[in-house]
Amino acid sequence: MSIISILLIFFILFLSIYIIYNRFCYFSKRSIPCPPVRSILFGHLSDLWSAKSYSEQLHQWTQQYGSVYGIFEGTRPVYVISDINFIEEIFIKQFARFHSRRVTLTNRVLGEKNFNVLTAHISQLWKKQRKILNPTFSGAKMRRLLPTINTCVNIFMERLTTQTTDGTIFNIYKIYKRLTMDVICRCAFGIDTNVQYDVYNENIYMKKVEELFAKDSERAFLAKIHRITAHTLLTNICPIIFRLKRYFRTKNSPIQANLWLMEHMHEFIQQRSTEEDHQKKSIDDLLQLMIDAVHSNKDQLLPTELLSNVFIVLAAGYETTSTALGYCTYRLALHQDIQEKVYEELREHWSANDNSYDTIMSKLTYMDLFVKEVLRMHPIAIQVVNRQCNEDTNVAGYDIQKDSLIQVDVLSVHYDQDLWGPEPVDEFCPERHSDKRHPLAFMPFGAGPRICIGMRFALMEIKLCLAQLISAYHILPSSSEGYKLNTEEQIVIAPEKVFVKLEKRI
Numbered sequence: 332m333s334i335i336s337i338l339l340i341f342f343i344l345f346l347s348i349y350i351i352y353n354r355f356c357y358f359s360k361r362s363i364p365c366p367p368v369r370s371i372l373f374g375h376l377s378d379l380w381s382a383k384s385y386s387e388q389l390h391q392w393t394q395q396y397g398s399v400y401g402i403f404e405g406t407r408p409v410y411v412i413s414d415i416n417f418i419e420e421i422f423i424k425q426f427a428r429f430h431s432r433r434v435t436l437t438n439r440v441l442g443e444k445n446f447n448v449l450t451a452h453i454s455q456l457w458k459k460q461r462k463i464l465n466p467t468f469s470g471a472k473m474r475r476l477l478p479t480i481n482t483c484v485n486i487f488m489e490r491l492t493t494q495t496t497d498g499t500i501f502n503i504y505k506i507y508k509r510l511t512m513d514v515i516c517r518c519a520f521g522i523d524t525n526v527q528y529d530v531y532n533e534n535i536y537m538k539k540v541e542e543l544f545a546k547d548s549e550r551a552f553l554a555k556i557h558r559i560t561a562h563t564l565l566t567n568i569c570p571i572i573f574r575l576k577r578y579f580r581t582k583n584s585p586i587q588a589n590l591w592l593m594e595h596m597h598e599f600i601q602q603r604s605t606e607e608d609h610q611k612k613s614i615d616d617l618l619q620l621m622i623d624a625v626h627s628n629k630d631q632l633l634p635t636e637l638l639s640n641v642f643i644v645l646a647a648g649y650e651t652t653s654t655a656l657g658y659c660t661y662r663l664a665l666h667q668d669i670q671e672k673v674y675e676e677l678r679e680h681w682s683a684n685d686n687s688y689d690t691i692m693s694k695l696t697y698m699d700l701f702v703k704e705v706l707r708m709h710p711i712a713i714q715v716v717n718r719q720c721n722e723d724t725n726v727a728g729y730d731i732q733k734d735s736l737i738q739v740d741v742l743s744v745h746y747d748q749d750l751w752g753p754e755p756v757d758e759f760c761p762e763r764h765s766d767k768r769h770p771l772a773f774m775p776f777g778a779g780p781r782i783c784i785g786m787r788f789a790l791m792e793i794k795l796c797l798a799q800l801i802s803a804y805h806i807l808p809s810s811s812e813g814y815k816l817n818t819e820e821q822i823v824i825a826p827e828k829v830f831v832k833l834e835k836r837i
């Protein structure tokens with residue numbers, strides 16, 4: 332080897348080390364604290380992926396490094412924030428510069444034409460979709476869906492009577508999953524999948540959606556590599572490899588389940604478009620509402636965008652809501668006094684025949700405080716509460732470079748004594764929500780213009796189900812001592828199981 336080649340190799344090596352070193356100085360140059368970097372390839376991702384819980388790890392670092400600190404995804408800087416003013420700047424005041432979330436491998440594989448309102452990272456695209464979809468989730472439209480949800484809850488109650496006899500301990504979370512799947516399939520596509528009666532676990536949609544959530548698709552090997560190459564010249568390499576892999580049909584990955592579901596959702600839309608106008612008029616589901624919204628809007632959605640949004644409603648509406656119901660039930664079993672207060676309120680203001688939207692959403696004020704406290708203590712989908720910086724800017728005195736990422740540490744916000752005192756933040760206390768708090772202190776559904784579009788839908792479903800359940804049954808913990816939940820974090824932070832006993836109220 333000539334001396335020139337050796338020098339060249341050394342030069343390239345030196346230059347690469349210099350560039351990487353320089354990248355890792357991003358936060359120290361800005362006097363922002365940063366945990367030690369243990370992997371020059373993955374940055375802090377190796378710590379986060381090996382931690383039991385991604386969100387707990389961020390929360391732990393916040394306690395060590397403060398309410399604004401930095402970590403690296405590969406060499407990409409990520410601001411982890413729980414400072415309320417910083418959050419307000421990003422999510423509201425400077426939203427135009429932070430309109431998108433992290434772009435994942437799934438987004439890249441599906442491509443721009445398949446973006447939905449959750450994944451769209453191009454401002455115009457997201458704005459157009461959100462504008463078209465917002466009316467679909469309005470209070471008035473939710474009112475129309477309430478009877479359908481009620482039908483599903485009635486089946487749920489029926490299943491409870493046949494599956495449980497007094498005193499039997501059982502995992503109610505499993506039954507909630509079937510309920511929310513039934514609700515979303517009926518409300519979104521008007522189809523009765525019979526999933527609540529599917530005792531042999533044969534429902535294919537249920538199976539595919541479970542696969543979708545079984546593993547965090549962002550932790551698959553290729554997705555991990557994508558996370559570190561996404562903002563380098565190698566950005567397209569992982570999507571290309573994935574497509575090749577798909578060609579050779581690798582089974583059971585969440586992305587495969589995603590593609591399978593998309594292909595089958597397509598059939599529903601096709602079927603709906605062949606129906607006569609007079610048939611469609613009698614249909615009250617989200618799909619039809621979306622189709623109507625598309626036609627009444629001059630910025631039309633592409634058929635692929637419509638499909639992708641139909642899919643995201645199914646995916647986002649299932650796991651999150653069943654998990655919220657699981658946590659609510661756990662808290663009711665644990666705090667019998669609070670359960671009695673919810674029950675008393677129901678006796679006073681609600682009857683099974685009066686399932687009006689206004690009663691459920693406005694009259695049950697203690698139920699509202701209770702659900703809020705559950706979601707404060709058990710926020711579910713907090714990894715998605717992130718924003719990407721699309722233009723260099725200054726936020727609260729910090730210079731933020733284009734392409735860096737902002738991740739909100741929601742756990743630290745929800746457990747901040749200054750925001751949630753004077754009662755200790757580890758105490759379950761629904762009443763604390765009666766006091767006026769900073770609007771961004773409560774972020775289970777995110778915040779700002781990109782807040783969860785299905786929030787109203789989810790709350791309606793949760794409250795209606797709890798109203799029926801608490802009126803009919805006394806919920807008891809499965810054990811009198813050490814009644815605890817084991818949780819695991821994939822895309823959502825979910826309990827493994829929620830064991831309870833039910834006793835019929837007289």
Ligand code: HEM
Binds near residue numbers: 713775
């Ligand atoms: C308890 C239940 C739910 C929780 C905790 C939850 C949580 C969240 C969170 C944290 C976000 C991110 C918001 C942000 O970045 O600021 C989000 C976005 C979203 N959620 Fe939900 N969600 C729930 C139920 C639902 C339901 C039932 C649907 C649909 C029917 C839904 C559809 C969506 C969509 C489409 C987005 C993306 C909105 C956008 O980017 O414009 N979610 N959700």
